[in-house]
Amino acid sequence: MDSIINFSSISDYNSFNNNETLHPLVSIVDLSKAAPRKDYKMNFGIYCVILKDTKCGDIKYGNNYYDYQEGTLVFFAPGQVVEVNNNGEYYQPYGKALIFHPDLLHGTTLGKHMEEYNFFSYNTNEALHLSEKERKIILDCFSKIEYELEQSIDKHSKTLITSNIELFLNYCNRFYDRQFITRDTVHKGVLDKFENLINTYINSEKPRNEGLPSVGWCAEQLNLSANYFGDLIKKDTGFTAQEFIQSKVIDLAKEKIFDVNKSISEIAYELGFKYPQHFTRLFKQKVGMSPLDYRNLN
Known part of the structure; x- marks a missing residue:
């Protein structure tokens, strides 16, 4: 060369x-x-x-x-x-x-x-x-x-x-x-693989040790560029890849919140948030109430 x-x-x-x-x-x-x-x-x-x-x-x-x-x-x-x-x-x-x-x-x-x-x-x-x-x-x-x-x-x-x-x-x-x-043949299964990737990640110890998964990291795992991956997910779901990741994290958070033996801060750290207030802000934005208010619904 x-x-x-x-x-x-x-x-x-x-x-x-x-x-x-x-x-x-x-x-x-x-x-x-x-x-x-x-x-x-x-x-x-x-x-x-x-x-x-x-x-x-x-x-x-x-x-x-x-x-x-x-x-x-x-x-x-x-x-x-x-x-x-x-x-x-x-x-x-x-x-x-x-x-x-x-x-x-x-x-x-x-x-x-x-x-x-x-x-x-x-x-x-x-x-x-x-x-x-x-x-x-x-x-x-x-x-x-x-x-x-x-x-x-x-x-x-x-x-x-x-x-x-x-x-x-x-x-x-x-x-x-x-x-x-x-x-579709080329892209078939990308969304399923993405969903499985996120589920596996957030249900492991990685969030506590490495933080929340980024769009760039997910794209790399799927052998796609970040922008192409993001555009493909947006076309398939109507949501950005970041919004998709956040929705999965919030779904898991809803389950964890009802464990009264853990504080909201502990749950935030487990989910990969560096600062609990960032978790509280995102939860309220997506759910319409604070994590503590959501826990008190039970």
Whole structure:
């Protein structure tokens, strides 16, 4: 594996793929113009979304490979290091890529809520798989952005370009919602596994010793990124993963509260709360009364 290739600017990525730089902060890249390549690593300082048109190397992020097939989209954010592996053989990449620098977003509507597009931090086996109809919509979005890049830059350019990027990202949100439903075989059992994981954890000694389970920890146990996992649980249940964990903890708390040999503080510590007042606050928020009032109902 060669040394890491740093993509700090739009021109860096364009040069690597033999594309002309029409705008210093954004580009639609035709990957078929790139020279044949083999295994390499990329360090992104820009946002990059790749639409794959054919088999062109396996993309690895962290310790695992993307579920990355023909007709899929993958998303990379600044700060990510990604490896492409083709077993040392040269291959010709095909497809399109949208790249844009974080500086493009300053002062724009998109810049104010860019962090809401969680799929930029999805990890392994979490690529967006497109239907042919969806692929055409994505290419149409790319085409609109490319059209603007081919025009002379004027006072409208930035607004039109970022608005079309936002439209593209909103379509990706819609298509991911569809994927959470249609890829049931891949996601089958995640909620059941999550529920079993929480039940096993909170009924052990771990809460007292290690505290409450975090969403990140649960996602890691299920081999999913925290954001992908959180979005999947929200789509399945209507609740955030954190709310789901809290509901399980409160259900167990309701049982424990009727053990009059234990104080409310002792129960709080057993459940993983560092401070009893935090337990009392959450209990009252979820149940509508304090733990002590709930105990006195018996």
